[in-house]
Amino acid sequence: xxxxxxxxxxxxxxxxxxxxxxxxxxxxxxxxxxxxxxxxxxxxxxxxxxxxxxxxxxxxxxxxxxxxxxxxxxxxxxxxxxxxxxxxxxxxxxxxxxxxxxxxxxxxxxxxxxxxxxxxxxxxxxxxxxxxxxxxxxxxxxxxxxxxxxxxxxxxxxxxxxxxxxxxxxxxxxxxxxxxxxxxxxxxxxxxxxxxxxxxxxxxxxxxxxxxxxxxxxxxxxxxxxxxxxxxxxxxxxxxxxxxxxxxxxxxxxxxxxxxxxxxxxxxxxxxxxxxxxxxxxxxxxxxxxxxxxxxxxxxxxxxxxxxxxxxxxxxxxxxxxxxxxxxxxxxxxxxxxxxxxxxxxxxxxxxxxxxxxxxxxxxxxxxxxxxxxxxxxxxxxxxxxxxxxxxxxxxxxxxxxxxxxxxxxxxxxxxxxxxxxxxxxxxxxxxxxxxxxxxxxxx
Amino acid sequence: xxxxxxxxxxxxxxxxxxxxxxxxxxxxxxxxxxxxxxxxxxxxxxxxxxxxxxxxxxxxxxxxxxxxxxxxxxxxxxxxxxxxxxxxxxxxxxxxxxxxxxxxxxxxxxxxxxxxxxxxxxxxxxxxxxxxxxxxxxxxxxxxxxxxxxxxxxxxxxxxxxxxxxxxxxxxxxxxxxxxxxxxxxxxxxxxxxxxxxxxxxxxxxxxxxxxxxxxxxxxxxxxxxxxxxxxxxxxxxxxxxxxxxxxxxxxxxxxxxxxxxxxxxxxxxxxxxxxxx
Numbered sequence: 001x002x003x004x005x006x007x008x009x010x011x012x013x014x015x016x017x018x019x020x021x022x023x024x025x026x027x028x029x030x031x032x033x034x035x036x037x038x039x040x041x042x043x044x045x046x047x048x049x050x051x052x053x054x055x056x057x058x059x060x061x062x063x064x065x066x067x068x069x070x071x072x073x074x075x076x077x078x079x080x081x082x083x084x085x086x087x088x089x090x091x092x093x094x095x096x097x098x099x100x101x102x103x104x105x106x107x108x109x110x111x112x113x114x115x116x117x118x119x120x121x122x123x124x125x126x127x128x129x130x131x132x133x134x135x136x137x138x139x140x141x142x143x144x145x146x147x148x149x150x151x152x153x154x155x156x157x158x159x160x161x162x163x164x165x166x167x168x169x170x171x172x173x174x175x176x177x178x179x180x181x182x183x184x185x186x187x188x189x190x191x192x193x194x195x196x197x198x199x200x201x202x203x204x205x206x207x208x209x210x211x212x213x214x215x216x217x218x219x220x221x222x223x224x225x226x227x228x229x230x231x232x233x234x235x236x237x238x239x240x241x242x243x244x245x246x247x248x249x250x251x252x253x254x255x256x257x258x259x260x261x262x263x264x265x266x267x268x269x270x271x272x273x274x275x276x277x278x279x280x281x282x283x284x285x286x287x288x289x290x291x292x293x294x295x296x297x298x299x300x301x302x303x304x305x306x307x308x309x310x311x312x313x314x315x316x317x318x319x320x321x322x323x324x325x326x327x328x329x330x331x332x333x334x335x336x337x338x339x340x341x342x343x344x345x346x347x348x349x350x351x352x353x354x355x356x357x358x359x360x361x362x363x364x365x366x367x368x369x370x371x372x373x374x375x376x377x378x379x380x381x382x383x384x385x386x387x388x389x390x391x392x393x394x395x396x397x398x399x400x401x402x403x404x405x406x407x408x409x410x411x412x413x414x415x416x417x418x419x420x421x422x423x424x425x426x427x428x429x430x431x432x433x434x435x436x437x438x439x440x441x442x443x444x
Numbered sequence: 445x446x447x448x449x450x451x452x453x454x455x456x457x458x459x460x461x462x463x464x465x466x467x468x469x470x471x472x473x474x475x476x477x478x479x480x481x482x483x484x485x486x487x488x489x490x491x492x493x494x495x496x497x498x499x500x501x502x503x504x505x506x507x508x509x510x511x512x513x514x515x516x517x518x519x520x521x522x523x524x525x526x527x528x529x530x531x532x533x534x535x536x537x538x539x540x541x542x543x544x545x546x547x548x549x550x551x552x553x554x555x556x557x558x559x560x561x562x563x564x565x566x567x568x569x570x571x572x573x574x575x576x577x578x579x580x581x582x583x584x585x586x587x588x589x590x591x592x593x594x595x596x597x598x599x600x601x602x603x604x605x606x607x608x609x610x611x612x613x614x615x616x617x618x619x620x621x622x623x624x625x626x627x628x629x630x631x632x633x634x635x636x637x638x639x640x641x642x643x644x645x646x647x648x649x650x651x652x653x654x655x656x657x658x659x660x661x662x663x664x665x666x667x668x669x670x671x672x673x674x675x676x677x678x679x680x681x682x683x684x685x686x687x688x689x690x691x692x693x694x695x696x697x698x699x700x701x702x703x704x705x706x707x708x709x710x711x712x713x714x715x716x717x718x719x720x721x722x
Contacts (some may be wrong), residue, residue: 025569167449174452185574195612382610419448426455430462431578435570 005127011160012135015234019138036106040134043110047133051120063115067269070111071294074104078301104298105148106137112269113137116151132157141231147224147241147261150268161235169232174426175417176229182425184222185433187397190390191215195383197350203372204380205359209346211384214394216345217245220259225413239264240412246398247405249333251312251319251340266291285320289313299348304356308347315340459575466575473583474527475537477504480599481523481544494519495716496545496642497599499554501526502649506699507554508709509598515713516720518550522599529555542639549642550677550720552712553634556649556697557664557682558626559616604693604701611688613654614696620663627666631679635672645719646679647712650704652696656684680715683708 006013023032050062113133121129132154139149164170193215196208224241231238239261248254255263270291278284296309328336350356362368385391404415415421481496495518497507503524512520528537545551586592586603594603631646646666653659661681668676688696690704699705 167445171445171448171452379610383612386609388609419451423448423451423455426459430455430459430575431581433574434576435574 005131009128009131011162012131012157014162015140015160016131016135016138019135019140022140023138035103036138037134039106039110040130040137043113043137044130044133047114047117048121050114051117064273066115067108067111067265068274068294070107071270071298074107075294075297075301078297078299078305080301105142108148108265108298109137109151112265113151115269115273141227141236141238147227147238148265149238149261150265153236153238156236159235164233169235171419173229173233175419175422176225176232178229178422178426178429179413179416180222180225180227180229181429181433182222183218183225183397185435186429187390187393188215188219188222189434190386191218191384191394192386193349193384196380198355199380200355200358200362201368201371202359202363203369203376205346205362206342207377207380207384209342209349212349213341213345217242218394221245243411244401244405244413246337246341247402248337249330250324250337251315252324254337254340255316262295266295270294282321285317288320289317292316296348300351302351303353304347304350307356308344311344311347315344462575462577463572466577466580467572469580470527470576471533474525474530474533475540477523477525477595477599478537478540478544480521480595480597481541492519493548493550494521494545495550495552496520496541497522497524497552497554498528498541499524499649500529500556502556502698503554504601505604505693505701506649506705506708507552507712508600508705510596510600511709512713512716513598516716518720520598522595522601524554524599538634538637539639542634542637542642545642547641551634551642551644552647552716553631553644554647554649555630557651558623559614559618559651561615561617601701607694609695611691611696613652613688616651616653616658618659620660624665627664627679631666631668631676632670635668635670635676640672640675643675643677645677645715647715648680648682650683650685650690650699650708650711652685652688652691654686656686659684677719678715680711683711 020033020036023036024030050059053059053062113136135157136149136151136154139153142149191211191214193208193211196204196211199205199208221242228238228240241260243257243260245254245258248257271288275284275287278287290313292313293306293309296305296312299305299308346359347356350359381388381391400415401413404410404413408415416425495509495512495516497503497509497512497520501524504522504526507522507524509520509522512518523541527533587594592603594601596602627648631644634640634644651659661684664681666679670676685691685707690699690707691697693700699708
């Protein structure tokens with residue numbers, strides 16, 4: 001029976017092997033295979049135990065708390081420095097292996113699986129189910145760190161195909177891969193904002209945060225699109241993780257366009273499952289806002305991540321409670337979002353809390369603005385970019401996004417995936433792409 | 445659709461050719477200076493003494509064989525080149541070099557302290573998948589079409605690319621045990637090479653650092669305890685440099701010819717004078 005199941009699932013097994021191979025290559029350690037296998041077995045066992053529970057109330061409680069417990073576990077691991085920060089700067093990056101980046105995603109996926117599973121395994125299906133779970137956790141297209149898909153994706157595993165028969169599908173995949181490669185290896189790799197971290201004056205810290213924000217966007221969106229394209233090539237449709245995030249006019253719209261899979265995950269497993277506990281509109285809004293703190297602490301266990309979550313939570317709360325009902329001119333909407341990106345990122349990137357406070361204080365000190373000059377600006381950009389033209393490419397790219405979304409009324413990077421543009425971007429990547437030797441997920 | 449399909453096929457074939465081409469180009473570039481050894485007529489007679497500068501791009505940019513020849517009076521050849529210390533080339537290149545040298549030659553072997561947070565010489569699987577075709581094209585145009593000379597007959601670099609770009613002090617991770625193990629491994633690797641006949645002096649590459657006090661040179665140690673130590677003459681600690689004026693060409697890890705190369709070459713000349721007398 002198991003051998004039949006293995007033959008039947010060979011396409012999935014190929015992907016599992018690919019995922020493990022990627023993990024070993026990235027973490028440079030065989031131990032990751034044991035960890036992911038152990039996580040899968042444990043998740044499989046816990047999911048089965050949950051299904052065997054007769055009491056519906058207890059089942060519901062497990063479904064509600066599986067993901068929050070996974071979050072809590074990761075936040076604790078973060079706080080005690082076991083998995084360090086997921087994004088932003090870290091002081092001791094050589095002690096980090098990519099496995100730990102992956103673990104933050106595997107644990108959440110495991111929690112989601114336990115929460116979603118409804119039926120107990122049978123003798124006939126337990127091998128199939130185990131393979132499905134293993135593939136869901138290790139899914140190679142996640143490239144270790146997202147997109148954070150929920151277990152609904154398992155339904156797609158039965159239609160995996162390696163035949164590449166559909167030309168339209170292959171070209172569609174190519175257009176995403178080409179765009180992603182260009183964003184990651186031509187743009188993001190040329191942004192070097194960590195060189196500016198020590199600047200505490202308003203101009204320096206502002207430019208640093210600006211370039212960091214651009215780097216996060218081009219890096220993470222870029223590699224999400226590479227993953228999306230490769231998955232589509234074998235007939236798996238991942239969730240599009242970014243959708244013109246910088247064209248957002250308000251914070252709610254932004255969270256529907258930035259790291260979409262994480263947003264949906266939090267919404268499904270924390271917000272909706274617990275919202276009934278709150279009665280009033282304001283208490284619901286406050287609960288929704290506190291989720292930002294959980295999400296931020298999941299990214300890293302240092303104090304700046306707490307402030308980062310608090311900042312996002314407060315901005316979200318104020319928007320949905322007050323600003324949403326005001327008629328604010330669009331220009332101010334975009335301006336406020338620009339400042340939101342910069343000041344939010346400024347908090348997220350600096351694990352040195354003393355330096356972070358100094359940056360904030362300097363914004364209030366009139367004397368610290370005295371050094372602003374064009375020479376100073378040139379020097380900052382020279383440090384923050386490996387080639388001067390990169391900032392112009394970023395500006396043109398984002399303006400093209402605005403043009404496409406606002407005037408052309410198209411989303412999903414339609415303009416950048418036109419056939420001629422795709423081929424052109426791929427050619428540019430071959431000529432100008434380079435590996436900045438930085439780890440995935442914008443970890444600097 | 446058909447045009448798009450064909451364009452994608454063409455570009456993917458082009459990409460695969462770029463990967464293969466880049467591998468050939470990279471290897472050719474990395475070993476290009478070894479050709480100087482066979483081409484040069486430095487050792488006219490059997491038994492003539494030569495000094496060979498060996499290491500990666502840091503001493504390609506940072507040392508002058510011409511000046512050493514003039515000051516010491518022994519023909520010197522600068523075989524330092526980028527890439528020679530990459531894992532995939534190291535063994536083969538070292539064998540190639542050492543087998544061409546004789547017992548009268550003196551190797552001045554230079555390498556960097558193991559301080560970097562990322563391995564500068566290694567670019568991993570992504571390096572393979574992202575061919576540096578633009579660099580290959582630019583260099584080919586400069587070298588063959590514009591007849592640009594990169595090196596003189598001593599192997600010294602005469603073309604210094606200039607990047608008008610600010611840079612910071614590099615962020616190092618100083619672990620003395622790791623540094624000492626690395627020094628030991630590198631020196632013993634060359635000393636244990638079966639082709640080695642020449643004597644060796646090791647000069648560690650100067651380090652640009654914000655404050656000299658950040659590195660305690662007394663903790664950087666090496667004592668030769670190997671059966672081949674008769675071929676090992678001495679080793680020198682790195683110069684710790686705080687002033688960026690020595691490095692203003694392509695970043696904080698390569699000397700410029702005006703200040704940096706002069707400074708380090710003089711230091712190496714002093715070391716050679718002290719040890720050649722013995």
